[in-house]
Amino acid sequence: MTRAVVLDIEGTTSPTDSVRNDLYGYTEQRLPAWLAENAAGAAESVLAQTRELAGEPYAGTDRIAEILIGWLRSDVKAEPLKAAQGAICAQGFRAGALHGRFFADVVPALSAWHAAGLDLYVYSSGSERNQRDWFAFAESGDLSGLITDHFDLVSAGPKREAASYDVIAERIGVPAAQILFLSDHPDELDAAVAAGWQAVGVHRTGEPNPPRPPHRWVGSFTEVEVGAAV
DSSP: OOOEEEEOOBTTTBOHHIIIIIIIHHHHHHHHHHHHHTTTTTTHHHHHHHHHHHTOTTOOHHHHHHHHHHHHHTTOOOHHHHHHHHHHHHHHHHHTSOOBOOOTTHHHHHHHHHHTTOEEEEEOSSOHHHHHHHHHTBTTBOOGGGOSEEEOTTTTOOTTSHHHHHHHHHHHTOOGGGEEEEESOHHHHHHHHHTTOEEEEEOOTTOSOOOOTTSEEESSGGGOOOSSOO
8 A cells, every 4th residue: 555655846746847948047146145145043054054065165156156156057956055045945935926737637636645644755856855845836826835855955855865765754654665755857766666666657648757667667657656555
């Protein structure tokens, strides 16, 4: 049986370009000013961590902005970048400039699973802060009540390592065999299965990651069966 469903966001619940273009674009445009204006406050730890990771202890805010934008464009999963993106995009969501976008089949499926008593979780490389805002400020309205908890690379670990899925299973208190993971990335599915989870690949038209055996793949959440082992 399935007691909990863990969801990836990019390419799974939401179009990749909605994340890359909306969140990444908004972050890149506002990052230099945000760093300069908050150097002695909210951005202080971001500046310090970036200097350490980049090996540039004396880099100023302009140089840090260049480094972070380079990481953003290369999709580097660096903690200070995610922290900066979370803070910047939080302002955008609350100003009405950003909204979570979902594939048409996602919200009805999540609502049905939630109503059936399944616990729903999110595990994404985006910061927990961005994840929560993505659901709370969705185009279709506030979806935050559907999600029990969120996990990111800081709270759980890398998505391609089985140990990260062990951490999540322990945190949510559900046996690994009763957790279903939905993702568009085969390496993430491999890691979840190695941790003893159920896993189903989601491949949607136009999304970049091709299906790969031995996983089962679906093109819509309407094809996902929960309540029994898959």
